Amino acid sequence: MTITQxxxxxxxxVESEVRSYCxxxxxxxxxxxxxxxxxxDGHTYLDFFAGAGSLNYGHNNPVLKRALIDYIERDGVTHGLDMSTTAKRAFLESFQNIILRPRDLPYKVMFPGPTGANSVEAALKLARKVKGRESIVSFTNAFHGMSLGALAVTGNSMKRAGAGIxxxxGTPMxxxxxxxxxxxxxxxxxRLLEDQGSGLNTPAAVIVETVQGEGGINVARPEWLRALSDLCERWDMLLIVDDIQMGCGRTGAFFSFEEAGIVPDIVTVSKSISGYGLPLALTLFKPELDIWEPGEHNGTFRGNNPAFVTAAATLDTYWADGQMEKQTLARGEIxxxxxxxITEEHPDAIAEYRGRGLVWGLECNDKPLAxxxxxxxxELGLLIETSGPESEVVKLLPALTTTPEELDEGLRILARAVRDCA
Structure with a gap:
């Protein structure tokens, strides 16, 4: 592809030096x-980035776009804080009937500010409020967001250093x-929990990603997640699953923890919950944890009604019949x-491949190779990013609606890129 500057x-x-993807x-x-x-300039790129996982159903999905345009054209409420609206009701009903009830999940739904980091902040605040303790355990190479509470349970040293304080x-394990x-x-x-001299304050909660996306596509085994859930129960700690990037069907099932057969106490959801790339976040928790005072955690944009509209349309279109999970798993096999x-062709360059559903990574032996x-x-017309503590993993995050033909095209481009660089 010839690209003019x-x-x-x-x-x-004009724009800050903080910009990155561009x-x-x-x-x-x-x-x-x-x-x-x-x-x-008219050059077209195949997108295996999908808005960092916020576009699971592709760009400008026609079904979701039609629902959004119809809502706007009839002067539906755009900004409503946490007021009751018809758009919010439609979303809550669809979410309850299509997602929660069939999975026997009793969660209450909270709308924090419309970002994943805000969902995490709400989860941490609630866990501390419920347990009356301050300490949160997280994991090596975790990423939970860029605000201060979320950074405290994030592993990446560069991102943590940006806090300035x-x-x-937060304690990593x-x-x-x-x-x-x-x-x-x-x-x-x-051992730390058992030892009165360990220096570990009894944690309020443990927060975990079932697949660490920014951390390098590190996949937790179902048995490891089950053991973690059991540990939390035995030691009176809440289990928080951060499903911001890996939820909404990215790993196959709607929630990434379903495969392990666990029921977390709190779940954070964002990115693709709106289906259209519109900002929206949920914090889900068991009913007995709902001890918030009215307005104790709020935000001006927590009532993003256009996002409610596209989110409801997403659930009705893609999750009502149970086919999306099967499709994602089948395309993941491709x-x-x-x-x-690729790994077998380049054993000296590629250490391993790993992933679940439609999130995958290629770890490079020579870290700058990624x-x-x-x-x-x-340059060849494919958008992919890197992840891992030293950006050593080539990360693939195609839309769930990517066709088998598009997958084949993109993966052939990737194979050529590896061949050209290895």
Whole structure:
């Protein structure tokens, strides 16, 4: 693909140096539909990034777009804080009937501010309020958001350093396979809990991702998650599952913890819950934990009614018949087969591939290689990012609605990018 240098002057002179994704993809995007984005010069890119997981159903999904346009055209409420609206009612009814009841999940639904980090902040505050304790246990290589409470349970040193102040009341423990299976699961964690001299304050809660996306596509085994759930129950700690990126069907089931057969006390949901990329977040928790005072956690934009509209349409369209999970798992098998072939072709360059559903990663032996592969993929017309503590993992996050033909096309581009860079 021949790419003319875009005019980026206004971005470079006016926008802050904090910008990041635009540095990886130096073009000016103009339109997007399904799994493809088009820049202002007419070059089209296959998108295996999907808004960092907030576009599970593709760009400008026509069913969701129609529902949104109809709502706006009839002057439906746009901004409603936490007032009762017809849009909120429709979403809550669909969420209860299509998602919660069939899974026998009794959760109350809270609308915090419309970001994943705010959902995490609400979860941490509630856990501390319920248990009357301050300490939260998280895991190595975790990522839970960029606000101070969420950063305190995030592992990445660069992101933590951006806080500028001490990040307190969070204690990291080894994630599944962090020690390469050399020690029994939770040996260190449980020893600290048992030992009155360990210095670990009894935690209010444990927060975990079933698949660490930003941490490098680290997949927790179902048995590890079950053991963690059991540990939390025995030691009177709440279990919080951060399903912000891995929920809404990314791993197959609507919630990523379903495979393990556990029922967390609190679940954080955001990114693709609106289905359309509109900001929306939920904090779900068991009814007995609902001890909030009115307005104790709030936010001006917690009532994003257009997002309620597209979220309800998403559930009605994609989750009512049970087919989305089967489709995602089948397409995940396509990705896995391609990544297996790439890994076998380049054993010196690629350490391993790993993932679930439609989230996958290729870990590179030479850490800078991942960035080179992502850059070459962009030149070839594929949008992918990297993850991991040193950006050593090529991360694939295609929309759940990506067709088998598009998957094959993108994976062939990836294979060429690896071949060109390895």
């Amino acid at each position: 875009p005019d980026l002057s206004v971005f470079e002179t 540095r990886s993809w130096p073009t000016v995007f103009d339109r997007a539909q399904g799994s493809r984005m088009t820049d202002e 001490p990040l307190v009341h 080894p994630f599944d396979n962090y020690l390469d299976g050399t020690y029994p699961d939770f040996l260190w964690f449980e 990705v896995e087969a391609h990544l297996k072939a 960035d080179k592969i992502a850059k070459r993929a962009f």
